Amino acid sequence: MASKIQTVKGTREFYPEQMFLRNFIYEKVRAASQAFGYQEYDGPFIETIDLYAAKSGEELVKKQSFTFEDRGGDLVTLRPELTPSLARMIAAKQGELTYPVRWWSFGPFWRYEQPQKGRSREFFQWNIDMLGVNSPEADAELIAVGATFLRSVGLDPQRATIYVNNRRLMDSEFDLLGIVPEKRMDVSNLVDRRTKMEPAKWDTYALDLGLDQKQLDGLKDILGNFDLWKKSDELTRLFAALEALGVKEYVKFDPNIMRGLLYYTGTVFEAFETSGSLKRAILGGGRYDNLLADVGGQPLSGVGFAMGDVVAGIILQEAGLLPEFIPTPAAVLVTVFDESMWLKSFELAAQLRNDGFKVMVFPEPAKLQKQFKFADKMKIKIALTVGPDEAANDQVAVKNLVTGEQVTVKREALSDQIRTLIG
Template sequence: MTPSLSRMIAQAAGRLTFPVKWFTYGRRFRYEQPQKGRGREFFQWDIDILGTDSFAADAEIISIAASFYKKLGLTPQEVKIKINDRKFLQEKLSAMGIDPDLTLPLIKVIDKRSKVTPDNFNTMLTDAGLGTEKVSSLLNILDDKDGYKNSEWLTGILNIIKQYGFDDYVEFDPGIVRGLDYYTRTVFEGWDVKGEFRSIWGGGRYDNLTQDVGASQTIPGVGFAMGDMVMEEVLKKCGKFPALTVNKTRVLVTVFSPELFDKSIELSNILRRENTLTELYPDPRTKLERQLKYAARKGIPYVAIIGPEEMEKGLVTLKNMSNGEQKMLQKEQVVKQLI
């Protein structure tokens, strides 16, 4: 989605006011073997800021993800956001004397570290062209959890996140690199603390992507993508998956007969204008008894009835479906009764 967004922003750059804050949520598809937390069809939340190379934008994006955790009831003891700076890592690799041509292939190897055993990882580093001494040096870098203190960029991001109040959710991890080539600086991923799942979501800064997709100008950006399937599994594992109410209808407005359908519509309009969650039975030919059974099966707590007697008196019969109690009320009183 990110390359498509960059292409779209580049094409419309002359009509946009930067920085652009953009998000979307929708259905996505990918071709892979379905497994727990990953499917060929899923929903994904994308959120980005484009048009600024300030690390304040990175801090805001990361804080949005942390805020989302908090709203879901997930705690820093259950989930973390791990961050790194690929440029900072590349500078360290260069200082080790690693050939620049090996940098991106090496980053792809580092990205696989959490998926393989330590011995296999060491073998992969050797196969990538590192000698024993450089493998040891690189492992020291990847295990140095205080390495960010030497980076103005990372300390700046973490300080702003602290001001937002989400520093408990965020930690530096020099092993987070993200395997995609277009990331240029900050990279970050969501992980569960126990490590029972693969990366929950990920993102980063992509300052050159607009040019990579063919645009003549550079429009820096930062953002993340989060799918629903892994997040659902994490919420269930942590006992935080919400109990969703399937039907929130407060009242069913019944239709006594086709001749009185217009009265039922009138009452529905009144209730809806007052923000009462109202359902109007759609078939005026259906017997009232069947409409009441419909309300009971759907768990609708109240039904409103306007029959000949009610129409003559200008009243509405409101029936409580849980105890069977019925009252004849003015239309305005029905709203108060349903609050």
Template structure:
């Protein structure tokens, strides 16, 4: 047999049996999204690199994007995420749109990362965006959509959990720990890597960032404090709203949830597989 040209590293082929599962998931995402009043939308797979340089993280732009120069000399990227495209599209028609906007989409994205189990360079992402309201209750709605998906497919709180925190709470804590404002982005990124490094390497990184032993101890105590959310101005209202929706069992507070992008300034959350052997963000 002649040599067969392989697919590009980090991508996947979808034969009919895999496509059946993908279509089932897509239909389920549509069902859950529309049950909360969200409308489907889509953006181009190709965007100007300039858009991501302005709206996304430096790591995404410099290290993880698929970038090429088109025949007209313009720098183009395969979209690594959707938020910059969302911002562009809303800005283009901001005088025509009626807020609040409830938009959802599901499609492919690309990041030039090291392929690993459960993480490929080409991946599919469900985006659910509520634009206009700025309140703990609107944040709770966003989380509730995700929790409802888990509940609909039969996943229990013993198998999946949505970890929630707030960047404003983190910033207040770092200020109390006397972390200089110019160092907080790097310290936040360090906290975000806690589960990706060994304890020794993580603590060594703290010293490289200039944190004292006292500051390191305070950060570790903060991460262990499960009641810290009660000191937040927003999170008590958030958890009350989640409770009123009957989804409290799926949601818990975790001060270590940071999210890496600089445009995250309020409530942040991640869903984790907690019942099996993997125990990672999903």
């Protein structure tokens, strides 16, 4: 027991069981993305800090990034998000891409945060974006992709809801209240915090920001008005499109959704689990009109969202929506009867692999009891045994570990026998 070196704070180790969960999420993410025709891509895992300085939230860049000096003295950052990399990649080939660009990605990200339930410092994130189309209908498509994912993992609309708002609508409402554009950021923060603060404290906080009582009352009216979307042509079209796309039951308008990232300009949305213990966003995104110009490209509008694997994984686990963990891909275990039969077992396994089966051989002669116990724990469905009796007749004992039935078949009939057992 020499080594007591711990893992880096906020990182996770993926034992086969956790890897199974990660791959499950990845498969569902890929399926939802591909169902809408999106292409998979990825960016570098390390970037210069300048890439994020342009438009990511100040908190994200200054406090939550893993930034360090490389051996050449340059400041590099483990990517905390993908959107700026995407914007640069698009800008670099802006003239030669076929629009609209529909891209998705699933990879690792790092944020220097206090780890807690649903939050780690190293996590995987699904990013999916459409660029080159600026319409509420395009926004609706992205929301539909998110809803498709939720549906595919078994989260029904009672369990998970996507809340939608529109920054332009809110800005015009703020204007009507006489809130100057310079204060929009502060007011956005204020709105973000409303559910987390005592009402009285929130009022005080609002007045401290410089709102007068009339503006505060007006703001409360707006935030309590769940029909406000009817005033917005964009949101009206968005909801019509969502209905046509067959995901309307997953989506609700909520004027309290603002989102912290600076680059959102129109539609914004966040999915929450409605019943569980975890009050964190499953996914979040929106429309960004100016991001590309900020990294040196021609103006190009985009819409997209991100989903972290940590929150999604916990929710699926708590909801009991994960499939049973299969420890090994092997469908067949070949036992080793004794030392004299050892190589016979190897030959048998090799033959079966040639026939396309996934086959594990017990690594040594041991009591058959022990070998069957092993097969049981690994949830292997079929165990094969070649003992002296079988070998003498060119036969193999085939045991179905699910039903407990065992038959002895000729070796040339073995593959067909296994095939019928696997189904």
